[in-house]
Structures are given as C-alpha cells and as structure tokens.
Amino acid sequence: MVTAQRDPLDVRVVADPRRLGELRNRLNGWLADRGIPEELADRVVLAANEAATNAIVHAYRDTEPGPVRLRAEADGRSVVVTVSDEGTWKPARPGAGPGGRGVLIMQESMDDVRIDRGTHGTTVTLRASAQHVPEITDTVEPDAERHRLDVRTVGQTTVARLHGSAHPVAATHLRRQLLAATCGGVVPLVVDLAELESVDGGITEALQAVAHAADGAGERVVVVAPTEAVARRLTGLNEALQIVRAS
Template sequence: MRAQPPSEGLGHRVDGEDAVDGFALVFRTRSTRLADLRKALDAWLVALGVDDDAAYDLVVAVNEAVSNSVEHAYPPDVDGTVRVGADVEPDGTVVVVVADDGRWRVPPTTLSDRGRGLLLMRENVDQVVVERAAGGTTVRLCRSLLARRPEVLPTRRHGHEVLVEERGERVHVAVRGDVPAHTGDALRRSLLTAARGGSVPVEVDLSDLGAETDGALDAVFAVADAAVAAGNRVVVLATPGSPVWTALEASGVRHVADVVSPIG
C-alpha cells in the first residue's frame, strides 16, 4: 500500500500499464482543494470499476479523514501536508491510507463544528484503523468492492431527492419522491451524513414522500438507532393518513423516534 506519494500536487499517479492501478496525492492543509480531491478519487474509483454505492462510501470516508487532518492535525499557523494513497488488495478490497505529520486535536461536537468524523468513516467503510504517533497520524480505510462496471452497476438516480437545511440546533432533512427498498442504502447514508452519525439532532420530513416507502423506513430506523446511541432522538414528520404515516405506525419506529404531523 503506497501511503506516502512521492510528489506534491493534486492529481493521481498510476503504476505500470494499467491506468487505474494506484492513486496518490499530497497537498497543503491551507489548500481549499478538498473538492478536487473528492472528484479525483471518485474518477479513479469509476475507472477502476467500483460500483457507485461503494465509491460514494469511500469518498465520504476519505473526505472525513482528510478533513480531520486538515483541521485538527496542525496548529493554525502551520501549513502542513496530508498524503492520500489508494490501491486494491488481491481480494478486491479498496484500501485508502490518509497520513499527516501532525497530531489530531479532539474537536467539539456542536452543530457548528465538524466532529464525529471517525463515526462517519465507520458508517461508510468496512474497517477503519487509526494509528496515532508523535510523528503523525495514519488512517487506513478498507471497503470491499461490491460490483464491477458495467454489468451490475446501480444507477445514481435513486428516484428521490434529499434537501438538508440547518435550523438552529437541529438539522432538517426533507425527503421527496419514492424510496423503494433498493434505494434505502443511499437515503440511509444521506441521513447519517446530515446527522453526523447521530450526534446532531435531526428532523426527517417525509411529508412529501411518494407511495414507495420501504427504503425510507429502513433509513429512518438506521439514523434513529445511531441517534439513540449518541443520546439524541430523531423527529419524523409525516402526514396523518398518508402511506408513509401508515407504514411508520405499523413499523414500531416510535420506540426509537418521535413521529409527528408537520406544522401547517
């Protein structure tokens, strides 16, 4: 695994004749190019043949790991470096290593600060290994490949949209459209990301949900369980008598979340 790329500058390096063998980059912590990192990593994963869901999970986890290094590894007046390397193990597991030369400071967990990055990483990959030492911190993220392009690649269009808005101490997440069972994982990730793994109080608005609700129920249960574990409780908004209201009533979700009618 190549955890330390040989040169600086955003971009990926490939090895041998296969143009998607390896990925590597290094950049300064004062850089504002984190979005470029996400695009470059996603492009590498797409070229590698990783399915959309697994690629999304990895990009989210790597974004959290790099953001932690950028924001917490170095003092404010130090322009440090963060190194990202990725490769594929013989068993088909994508392994990404994020390394810095600083020391992570424990961040606060308020809504206005990031925090809970490790929890989000663990929600999106199979394994997270963090090694802290005096000379720096290394995060190893592992995610099994679920599919290869193009035979069984799921679409990025999940038939619903998710709108996230911060409202004071709470995050409001509106879900619109149909959410059948096979799209539940995509919504689950969106809700857990909005709720920062359950650490931030979240309100899930399902009042504009369509007739297909199975995936939404699974996602609500997931974020509600994570919230309870973090000492919070999810509020679910649904219109009485609607298909999703009926499904929520029958599901037993009230044991872990508050189901209420939207105001107005």
C-alpha cells in the same frame, strides 16, 4: 468484484481547504478508471473526504500548514484508502457543538476504520468491500420507550447509562446513539448497564459494533455490568470491551 491493480493512487497536497476538491476528483477518477461500482465509489469518496477534511482543518491548527497524503489501492476484495498527515491529533469534545461528526460518517460509510495517532502525525485507514452495503437508512425503534440512553460528559469521557432493554431490531439505533455520543468512537466511553432490565441481542450487537469502532480509534469501551451473570455474558464479545462490576 474489485479488480486488483498495481498502480495505486498517491496524492500529496499542502493542508489547504481549497485542495479538498482536487483530492476528491483525483480519487473519484481513479475509482472510475478501475470500474469500481458506483455505490462503493460514493462511499469511499465520502469517507475519504471526511478524513482529509479532518487532516486539513485540524492537524496543523496551530502551526504552518504541512502535507496531507491520500493513497488508494484495490486488493482484489476491497478498496483501501489511507489519509495521513504530519500534524497533531486534536481530541474531539462530545457535546461541544457540531464538530466531531467526521469519524462517525466514516464509520457509517466503511466496513472498517482504523485511526493511528502518533507523535509524528495521524493515519486514517479506510476499507470498504463491494460485497457489503452498509445500512444507511434511519432505523426507528418500534417501541420508542423500550430503551432510553442518558448521556453525560465527565472530563474527556462520555458516560452513557442505559435504561430498559434493547430488542435486536433496535441494535442499529442504539449503536448510532452511542457512536454519535463518542464522535464515532474516538472519545473514551463508559456504558453503565446498572439500570438495564435485560441483556438481549440488541445490547450485545450494539456494544460489539461500538467496541470495534473504538478499537479502530485506539480507545476502549468500559461496560459497567450490574450482575456477575451479565458480566459473563459480555466477556469475550470484543477485546476493546472492558467489563467491570457495578459497585
């Protein structure tokens, strides 16, 4: 149980990589003082560190370093951390190297991640509950040939064509493939199901999770459905899913 506190943590630093350790230590100490379970505290610090790193390294890339603010609260059910800056959002580029993994790490660590990108800065809101423990072990599909994902980049959009089928036990594996291809959901995604043999629980579960991540980042997921029956099955899964028929 997370105990609600009236005294949130509120730290403001200049965007300097040398201040990351201070932010982590302040947050870790605040969580410990409030008796937050160690597993939950570790997840929160990991995700907050990624959000702060993105703000410090990227928000002021072409300007003078500005402020980065970290605020943490416990609301009785969960811990909520916001990391905000007054800089400019730098869009991730899938396939352009090891960058863009910070949001993916946040998505894997937290129950909910929201990214608000505006003209006057970016705010990342992280929420995690002690009652929910994310699946952090790698999930390997029992049958490696059951589904195949072909990924390419068209402009700033990731296009993923799915072949075969995805059993429900492969949902986590497929979700991680799609999130990795879109840097945690911050890159526009088109999922092409034209070569899909069947739409089963693994597909719908993975698409729901990816759509939730994209919605939190202010993006949408376009799904190309091969038939009207598939389109009907996917309609209503998530408001961030846009279903279109294959031409």
